[in-house]
Amino acid sequence: MFDVNKVRNDFPMIRNNKDLIYFDSGATSFKPDRVIKAIMDYYTLYNSNIHRGDYDISISVSKTYDDTRKTIARFINADDPRCIVFSSGSTASLNLxxxxxxxxxxxxxxxxxxxQVEHASNILPWFKAREEAKANIEYIPLNPDATFDLKKYEECFKDKNIKVVVLPYVSNVMGYIYPIKEITRIAHEHGALVSIDGAQGVPHVKIDVKDLDVDFLSFSSHKMLGPxxxxxxxxxxxxLEKMEPMMYGGDSNARFYNDGTIILKNVPEKFESGTPCIEGVLGMNEAAKYLMELGMENVEEYGRYLTRYFIDRLKNxxxxxxxxxESEAGIVAFNLKGIFAQxxxxxFNKCGVALRSGNHCAKLLQNVINVTETLRATFNVYNTTEEIDRFVDIIKDTTIEKCVDSIL
Amino acid sequence: MMDREYKRIILLDHYNNPNNKKLIEDKRYKSVHNASESCIDDLTVYMLAEDGIIKDLVFSGIGCTISTASTDIMCDLLKGKSFEEARTILNNYENMVSEKPFDEDVLEEANAFDTLYQQANRIKCGTIGIHAIEELIDEYTE
Structure with missing residues (x-):
């Protein structure tokens, strides 16, 4: 296990905000020094465009950019770096x-x-896909606490022409790690493909795409310590070879002609039109390396430990x-009785604790858990049990009068 | 200026026991639905007006203390008022929450929100029902 105090010292947001308790890493995570340095180095030492220059700094940045595919492939245990398409984030990937x-x-x-636990980014694009293809959407019946029942899931395949299964690796509100390996196996047995929203899973759980056998996995840099x-x-x-890009433009094409013929580059470049967020990719490269050095098994174990610790204290x-x-992956959804989440x-903001309230973009979830809004505390590698203790002491003494007073 | 304790009593009273929170199915009422994009507040305000006078003003939906109490207080304040009087009150309220000069005499219990402007992330809570009411008056007077 890593030394959390040493980890904390890697994060300028922690060093510069001694009194802040940040429990909103599920919205976006803090970034360690080396990620910020990678971005600074790009702009101060070799600022240039990728794949376009015949000069040293461009060749050098192109190489680091392309090598990031190898880093990310290693991070999720993919064999072929060509299977790593860069996008602007989970939303863009899921839309593609x-x-x-x-x-x-x-x-x-x-x-x-x-x-019905899906984040808006993993359901609205499918509403459009349904419209486009005149297809249908069906929802897997979940347990009342939104946990997954493989049996009920398997029953969905009876007499139905299911072509794709769309789920999160970790629910952004509930923090459950869904049994993606079994889910994928069952889907494949029935001839369906599997697209997984990894936005909340990839930063917190060791991912092995070969073992999971998923067909698609989308995730964002900014939730995994990157920019x-x-x-x-x-x-x-x-x-990916059978897919077409959503956008056309520079860098993704090999040739084009007067008659409108476009010859695209191969996977993955054909999906990456225009100058990408170079600094973002370089920063993500360092973020993935940093997480691998901590060890994703350790990150996962520590996330589970903090989650369990907080829940056990709240239960009292x-x-x-x-x-x-039963949450496992650093996400706890709760409410104070009689107090509206916001x-x-x-x-809590007045008390120096940053966390989120609301429906967390999962607006269908209320149909499952019968709650319209919750508080959501989310943890990452730089959070501590001491912070949780301080927060629990605040929660213990929170009354509606104090909440109202905070705006008076 | 109201003291803090009095403001708290007003807010919690209108939140816990709102006078004007009910569902309306009467077709004579006009309604405006206003939902916050960034939080959960989701209110519908219903207005019945005749001859330029607000006869009834109620709301339904889900809201935090600030959105519920501010909407309820405003419903109390505006019932029986002419559109012109209502607009004066609403403008003063909008000025108050955006830290501009306002006439506290016309705002009565709504003065409980006189420091809301200090909470940037809650101003939208304190105006969600108010904007719906303004829209309703616009609809009636168009």
Missing amino acids: VAYNFGRNFLKECDVILTS AGAGVLYGKYEL LDNVEIYNP DAASY
Whole structure:
């Protein structure tokens, strides 16, 4: 296990904000020095465009950019770095997959099988795909606490023409790690492909795409200690080959002619039109290396430990309701009894604790857990049990009067 | 200026026991739905007006203390008022929450929000129902 105090010292946001308790890493994580240095180095030492210059600094930045595919492939245990498509983030990656299903992979009356825990970014693109292909969307029945029941899932395949299964690796509200390996095996047995939203999973859980056998995995740099503006679509090579880009422009084409013929580059370049977020990719490279040096097994274990620690402490309080007591991946959804989530979050802000309130972009989830809004505390490698203790002491003494006073 | 304790009592009273929170299915009412993009507040305000006078003003939906209490207080304040009087009150309220000069005499219990401007992330809570009311008046007077 890593030394958390040493880890904390790697993060300028921690060093510069001694009194802040940041429990909103699920929204975006802090960045370690080496990620920030990679971005600074790019702009101060070898600022140039990629894949275009015949001079040293451009060749050097192009190499680091392209090598990032190898780093990310190693990070998620993909064999072929060509399966790593860079995007602007999870949302762009998820849209690219859904767009291709809508235009090319789905036929009328085919079924998209998904769930009601999805983040907006993993459901709205599929609403559009359904429209485009005149396909149908069906929701997997989840347990009342939004945990996954493989049996109910398998039953969904009966007499249905399911072509794609769309799920998160980790629910962004509930923090459960879904059994993606089994989910994928069952989907493949029935001839369906699997697209996974890894935005909350990849930063916290050791991922092995070969073992999981998923067809697509999307994730963002900014939730895994890297900068915003960059992300990844991992896809199986033969599927990526069949896909078309959503955008056309420079760098993604090999040739084009007067008659409108376009010859695209190969996978993955054909998906990457225009100058990308170079600094973002270089920063993500360092973020992935940093996480690998900590060891993703350790990151996962530490996340599970903090989650368990917080839930166990909350369970002793009478004024708290927890919605995901079985959460594993650094996400705890809860409310203070009789206090509207946003009122509590505003009060916690006054007490120096940053966390999120609301429905967390998963607006269908209320159909499953019957709660419209929650507080959501999310942890990362730089959080500590001491911070949790301080927060639990604040929660213990929180009243609606104090919450109202915080705006008066 | 109201003291803090009095403001707290007003806010919690309107939050816990709102006078004007009810669902309306009467077709004579006009309604405006206003949902915050960034938080959960999701209110519908219903207005019945005749001859330029607000006869009834109520709301339904989900809201935090600030959105619920501010909407409820404003419903109390505006019922029975002419559109012109209502606009004066609403403008003063908008000025108050954006830290501009305002006439506290016309705002009565709504003065409980006189420091809301200091909480940038909560101003939207304190105006979500108010904007719906303004829209309703616009609809009636168009």
